[in-house]
Amino acid sequence: MAKEKKLVESITSMNEDFAQWYTDVVKKAELVEYSSVKGCMIIRPYGYAIWENIQKELDRRFKETGVENVYMPMFIPESLLQKEKDHVEGFAPEVAWVTHGGLEPLQERMCVRPTSETLFCDFYSNIIHSYRDLPKLYNQWCSVCRWEKTTRPFLRTTEFLWQEGHTAHATQEEAEARTEQMLNVYADFCEQELAIPMIKGRKTDKEKFAGAESTYTIEALMHDGKALQSGTSHNFGDGFARAFDIQYTDKDNQLQYVHQTSWGLSTRIMGAIIMVHGDDSGLVLPPRIAPTQVMIIPIAQHKEGVLEKAEEIRGKLGAFRVKVDDSDKSPGWKFSEQEMRGIPMRIEIGPKDIEANQAVLVRRDTREKIVVLLDEIAEKTGELLETIQKDMYTRAKAHRDSHTATAVTYEEFKQAIAEKPGFVKAMWCGDRACEDKIKEDTTATSRCMPFEQEHLADTCVCCGKPAKAMVYWGKAY
Amino acid sequence: MAKEKKLVESITSMNEDFAQWYTDVVKKAELVEYSSVKGCMIIRPYGYAIWENIQKELDRRFKETGVENVYMPMFIPESLLQKEKDHVEGFAPEVAWVTHGGLEPLQERMCVRPTSETLFCDFYSNIIHSYRDLPKLYNQWCSVCRWEKTTRPFLRTTEFLWQEGHTAHATQEEAEARTEQMLNVYADFCEQELAIPMIKGRKTDKEKFAGAESTYTIEALMHDGKALQSGTSHNFGDGFARAFDIQYTDKDNQLQYVHQTSWGLSTRIMGAIIMVHGDDSGLVLPPRIAPTQVMIIPIAQHKEGVLEKAEEIRGKLGAFRVKVDDSDKSPGWKFSEQEMRGIPMRIEIGPKDIEANQAVLVRRDTREKIVVLLDEIAEKTGELLETIQKDMYTRAKAHRDSHTATAVTYEEFKQAIAEKPGFVKAMWCGDRACEDKIKEDTTATSRCMPFEQEHLADTCVCCGKPAKAMVYWGKAY
Numbered sequence: 001m002a003k004e005k006k007l008v009e010s011i012t013s014m015n016e017d018f019a020q021w022y023t024d025v026v027k028k029a030e031l032v033e034y035s036s037v038k039g040c041m042i043i044r045p046y047g048y049a050i051w052e053n054i055q056k057e058l059d060r061r062f063k064e065t066g067v068e069n070v071y072m073p074m075f076i077p078e079s080l081l082q083k084e085k086d087h088v089e090g091f092a093p094e095v096a097w098v099t100h101g102g103l104e105p106l107q108e109r110m111c112v113r114p115t116s117e118t119l120f121c122d123f124y125s126n127i128i129h130s131y132r133d134l135p136k137l138y139n140q141w142c143s144v145c146r147w148e149k150t151t152r153p154f155l156r157t158t159e160f161l162w163q164e165g166h167t168a169h170a171t172q173e174e175a176e177a178r179t180e181q182m183l184n185v186y187a188d189f190c191e192q193e194l195a196i197p198m199i200k201g202r203k204t205d206k207e208k209f210a211g212a213e214s215t216y217t218i219e220a221l222m223h224d225g226k227a228l229q230s231g232t233s234h235n236f237g238d239g240f241a242r243a244f245d246i247q248y249t250d251k252d253n254q255l256q257y258v259h260q261t262s263w264g265l266s267t268r269i270m271g272a273i274i275m276v277h278g279d280d281s282g283l284v285l286p287p288r289i290a291p292t293q294v295m296i297i298p299i300a301q302h303k304e305g306v307l308e309k310a311e312e313i314r315g316k317l318g319a320f321r322v323k324v325d326d327s328d329k330s331p332g333w334k335f336s337e338q339e340m341r342g343i344p345m346r347i348e349i350g351p352k353d354i355e356a357n358q359a360v361l362v363r364r365d366t367r368e369k370i371v372v373l374l375d376e377i378a379e380k381t382g383e384l385l386e387t388i389q390k391d392m393y394t395r396a397k398a399h400r401d402s403h404t405a406t407a408v409t410y411e412e413f414k415q416a417i418a419e420k421p422g423f424v425k426a427m428w429c430g431d432r433a434c435e436d437k438i439k440e441d442t443t444a445t446s447r448c449m450p451f452e453q454e455h456l457a458d459t460c461v462c463c464g465k466p467a468k469a470m471v472y473w474g475k476a477y
Numbered sequence: 478m479a480k481e482k483k484l485v486e487s488i489t490s491m492n493e494d495f496a497q498w499y500t501d502v503v504k505k506a507e508l509v510e511y512s513s514v515k516g517c518m519i520i521r522p523y524g525y526a527i528w529e530n531i532q533k534e535l536d537r538r539f540k541e542t543g544v545e546n547v548y549m550p551m552f553i554p555e556s557l558l559q560k561e562k563d564h565v566e567g568f569a570p571e572v573a574w575v576t577h578g579g580l581e582p583l584q585e586r587m588c589v590r591p592t593s594e595t596l597f598c599d600f601y602s603n604i605i606h607s608y609r610d611l612p613k614l615y616n617q618w619c620s621v622c623r624w625e626k627t628t629r630p631f632l633r634t635t636e637f638l639w640q641e642g643h644t645a646h647a648t649q650e651e652a653e654a655r656t657e658q659m660l661n662v663y664a665d666f667c668e669q670e671l672a673i674p675m676i677k678g679r680k681t682d683k684e685k686f687a688g689a690e691s692t693y694t695i696e697a698l699m700h701d702g703k704a705l706q707s708g709t710s711h712n713f714g715d716g717f718a719r720a721f722d723i724q725y726t727d728k729d730n731q732l733q734y735v736h737q738t739s740w741g742l743s744t745r746i747m748g749a750i751i752m753v754h755g756d757d758s759g760l761v762l763p764p765r766i767a768p769t770q771v772m773i774i775p776i777a778q779h780k781e782g783v784l785e786k787a788e789e790i791r792g793k794l795g796a797f798r799v800k801v802d803d804s805d806k807s808p809g810w811k812f813s814e815q816e817m818r819g820i821p822m823r824i825e826i827g828p829k830d831i832e833a834n835q836a837v838l839v840r841r842d843t844r845e846k847i848v849v850l851l852d853e854i855a856e857k858t859g860e861l862l863e864t865i866q867k868d869m870y871t872r873a874k875a876h877r878d879s880h881t882a883t884a885v886t887y888e889e890f891k892q893a894i895a896e897k898p899g900f901v902k903a904m905w906c907g908d909r910a911c912e913d914k915i916k917e918d919t920t921a922t923s924r925c926m927p928f929e930q931e932h933l934a935d936t937c938v939c940c941g942k943p944a945k946a947m948v949y950w951g952k953a954y
Contacts, residue, residue, distance in 0.1 A: 033600060035549070035550050036599055037550040048548055072519055074620055075636070095579065100576065102573075122513055
């Protein structure tokens with residue numbers, strides 16, 4: 001038990017220092033290793049296996065809506081990046097520039113893609129001619145690069161993995177429908193697979209994507225009360241189409257500009273999984289996304305029949321992702337490892353259990369122990385994994401709700417932000433000046449204007465002018 | 478039929494101009510689009526769907542051997558690239574250099590990874606301490622960048638997609654076994670899934686990977702008689718371990734260097750699929766890797782019951798990847814499209830077929846038509862797809878065998894290379910001077926020293942000195 005203690009003690013408690021707790025978990029659960037490449041992370045097998053599960057499920061959901069995958073170049077020539085004015089202003093300050101190829105300087109420097117709107121637009125201008133060519137519903141899984149001064153694994157890194165969808169449509173209505181559809185795909189995915197409740201809403205002009213007409217977002221609340229933007233979906237109208245001359249001939253033989261969208265979700269979501277569900281023993285993974293759902297840990301495994309029984313149980317659990325930890329470590333050490341890695345449940349099986357034809361199921365999320373007969377173990381495991389998945393969502397939602405305040409006056413607002421970390425709902429006049437003032441006074445930013453609006457007051461919480469919308473405010477990652 | 482003719486005529490015949498035929502096929506089958514990023518290609522949905530099938534099957538085979546996926550940074554600081562002398566000499570002339578991040582010049586420039594040995598070594602030196610940490614069997618799927626002067630889609634592009642496996646072992650024997658094991662995984666995959674026969678062998682010192690002790694390769698013969706290196710597996714011995722100080726404590730508490738391997742297969746293999754199996758009507762895809770295995774094409778689809786029957790047939794073929802082409806194009810046009818895209822078989826179903834309770838199966842590879850009763854269609858489709866897969870392999874092997882010559886004298890050698898494109902088997906003394914001379918005289922290079930050696934003569938085909946090995950020679954992509 002000395003070893004176990006050491007392992008557990010080596011994590012900082014989340015209440016003591018949440019940032020250090022986060023760093024400890026990503027390292028000790030072996031999700032990530034720091035690299036000697038500044039600002040870039042190494043995603044280790046356990047972290048990458050979670051990402052693979054995310055990819056697989058999200059990709060399946062994309063394809064169900066007609067999306068096809070492609071692969072675009074990783075470089076963007078400077079002249080191409082500059083074609084859309086707002087876009088280049090947004091991204092040029094944070095890209096990596098390639099200036100030499102082999103031993104020669106390049107005639108035109110190229111950036112490593114920070115996002116690929118300009119490449120897709122260039123592509124679409126070549127392949128879209130007629131209304132018959134529409135819609136185009138393309139997506140790519142790739143890595144992108146944004147030069148960051150301060151970085152944290154998953155949350156903010158110079159290079160990160162993501163998918164970026166880029167679509168072109170005949171009409172603005174279709175583009176709008178797709179923008180909302182993909183936001184819903186993200187929200188459903190996060191709620192059903194990751195057990196993370198999301199606020200769906202629209203970004204203010206200040207916070208929207210460079211070049212977009214409107215940006216929709218899903219926002220989650222972390223355990224420490226800070227918000228995390230978890231996925232965005234943008235409607236570009238015909239702005240990019242005009243800049244890149246993407247026109248098609250409609251049914252009446254008239255030239256029309258296409259209307260476009262883009263939408264992305266990145267490895268940042270790994271940060272949300274960690275910070276929504278984790279606890280002082282480490283990671284807690286939702287069963288649907290966990291690389292290993294059940295760890296079977298034999299007790300007194302040197303005794304006759306124990307390992308055989310552990311294997312027999314594994315055989316019965318073929319419908320789940322199950323491992324047996326038959327290493328030569330102590331059971332206590334194995335428990336700690338299973339907990340650190342957030343494996344949703346473990347099954348303890350020892351000589352006394354075998355005698356009683358039973359095993360002990362232990363939930364990672366609540367630590368509850370449930371004794372079950374071996375004959376029922378497959379059924380009970382399935383039920384318990386479903387229960388854990390549901391309970392994790394419910395707990396995350398309860399935490400968010402209890403960390404969401406309402407403010408009508410500016411005093412209430414400042415007090416809410418200062419005293420209890422979380423979302424604050426408040427009315428807003430629509431002026432950027434108030435957003436700026438709120439940020440200066442409190443460091444909170446507008447997270448979104450939620451689709452589910454409430455009428456809290458008639459006037460803006462900041463300036464007192466007539467209110468246009470209710471906004472979720474909060475400090476954010 | 479006018480439209481159909483136009484589509485087919487627009488491909489250059491392979492015998493007339495093989496290079497142009499290749500370019501036509503990648504464009505018309507919509508595998509690739511050229512981009513405005515010099516030397517980089519856009520992989521379109523149809524091309525990417527083939528790559529996804531390759532990834533899925535290869536990844537499954539890797540994982541069966543215990544390999545785990547990770548993700549490493551896309552950048553390599555110059556000082557890290559320089560740590561292994563041979564390696565930097567091999568790659569420095571062909572990398573893209575990032576010199577600026579955002580608006581600031583970098584203190585140390587970084588290249589975009591051309592391959593990731595140096596990053597994995599740096600990583601391994603941090604995480605390997607004891608014999609308990611070995612072996613490490615890591616792989617990543619990513620894009621890499623090598624600056625190329627002349628490029629061709631899939632065959633040679635500045636950026637390409639691949640997987641790169643990197644392993645670390647306690648002993649040289651284990652590293653050697655893994656090097657061979659992965660070469661066998663590649664060869665089996667290519668033969669069973671892609672229907673491409675491979676020569677397995679070892680590269681000469683001249684042709685081996687920069688920094689490797691030995692490089693193994695699988696070599697395929699294209700329809701035009703040129704060779705294509707299709708995958709490689711390298712044994713590094715402890716060379717990189719010494720350069721990067723990757724040591725572990727063995728069971729006797731002694732410090733030891735690890736022994737390493739790496740192995741890669743890239744989107745280049747798409748070029749092999751095209752050039753081994755394609756014909757003058759376009760692509761011919763092996764059924765196991767085809768995104769669509771069967772295209773059902775209704776004849777006189779406006780007539781009552783035809784489209785319904787086509788859908789009914791699709792319903793019966795749920796075990797396969799099947800589409801119905803119910804677009805408003807003519808059947809002839811649809812046939813041409815299905816042939817251009819290399820869909821392994823089509824099913825023609827029209828009013829007369831329905832009356833006779835039958836359908837016509839048409840093989841893409843041989844164009845053979847087979848009339849089958851609708852009650853047997855699932856069974857017959859399954860059989861036919863298997864037959865096509867087998868026959869494609871057999872045909873490719875027969876082509877390779879009939880384009881493999883044997884030379885004992887240098888005159889025979891030069892004549893064989895000049896007169897009939899293909900492999901030439903000949904003995905070699907082991908001296909680089911002879912390889913250089915042969916290349917200068919004939920433009921052929923040593924492809925490999927095959928594992929299956931034959932004794933053709935006692936002396937080197939070039940210099941007449943005692944022979945050390947039989948070598949496959951050929952002109953190559």
